[in-house]
Amino acid sequence: MLGIVVSGHINFASGMRSAVEAIVGQQPQLEFVDFLETMTTEDLEAQLSAAKERVNTGEGVLFLVDLYGGSPCNRAVNILLQDPNVEVVAGTNLSMIVNAALEREDLSLREVTDYLTNGEFSQIKDLRQDLAALSQNNDDGEEDGL
Structure with a gap:
């Protein structure tokens, strides 16, 4: 099973931990690493590396980070550049973490990464568009049964 490390600014990771566990x-x-105001980016990278080692059983490690270009992302990318068995996905939300945790036994590291980033499991939705599409589908030839 591939390992997962979640990281983000302030209490992002610990907040996600409580939601995921609920x-x-x-x-x-599955490890969670907060980037606190009292930490340096070197401290963060050391904690990310240690978490990677704890979750890695040889099948790869997926870093799920909060913001593209933020320190957790940049430090995870440093680790990615040193290890071909690491992937990083930025813009992480609760749905992504839960789905990654549930799907990682049956999919490879690359497959989980693609699964999370190619929109199939995106929870970012424009509800007006979704409702319009549902309405359009219901209006397209469906009979009301009378």
């Missing part, structure tokens, strides 16, 4: 319970090989 939804799917504690998960093996």
Whole structure:
């Protein structure tokens, strides 16, 4: 099973931990690393590297970080550049973490990364467009049964 490390600014990761555990319970090989105001970016990278080592069983490690271009992202990319068995996905939300945790037993590191980033599991929705599409589908030849 591939390992997952979630990181973000201030209490992003620890907040996600509590939500993930409420939804799917504690998960093996899943670590959460907050980037606190008292930390340097070197401290952060050291913690990310240590978390990577703890969750890695040889099948790869996926870093899920909050903001593209932020320190957690940049430091995870430093790790990615040193290890071909690491991937980084930025813009992480609760749905992505839960789905990654649930799908990682059946999919490879590359497949999970693609799965999360190619929109199939995107939870970013324009509800007006979704409702319009549903309305359009209901108006397209469906009979009301009378």
